[in-house]
Amino acid sequence: MEKVKEFLSANPHFLGILFAIVGVAGLLAAIFDWDWLFKKDVSGVTYSLKKIDGWINMFGRNTARVFVGIGSAPTRPTSGTSQDSTTRSSFRV
Numbered sequence: 001m002e003k004v005k006e007f008l009s010a011n012p013h014f015l016g017i018l019f020a021i022v023g024v025a026g027l028l029a030a031i032f033d034w035d036w037l038f039k040k041d042v043s044g045v046t047y048s049l050k051k052i053d054g055w056i057n058m059f060g061r062n063t064a065r066v067f068v069g070i071g072s073a074p075t076r077p078t079s080g081t082s083q084d085s086t087t088r089s090s091f092r093v
Contacts, residue, residue, distance in 0.1 A: 022072075023072040023073070024072070026068050026069075026071065026072030027073065029068065030066070030069035030072065031069065037052060037068070038056065038061055038064060038065065040053055040056060040057075045057055052068070055067060
């Protein structure tokens with residue numbers, strides 16, 4: 001665990017890049033309806049919302065694709081694009 005902490009402190013942007021790659025993969029999977037993510041792997045019916053199969057069984061494949069697409073979209077800017085108070089004030093309505 002100590003080596004992981006040292007690696008992340010030496011490479012602070014690694015996790016951001018990793019999350020961006022996973023997010024883009026999820027978004028592309030939702031857009032192109034890739035079977036590796038949306039194929040039902042569980043035999044029978046499961047309603048566990050912790051897995052994609054549960055979302056597919058409960059809401060349908062297309063709705064699960066919408067949920068994955070929204071969930072993989074970025075929700076906030078990265079630390080490299082922080083805004084100071086003068087920038088924030090220009091966005092007030």
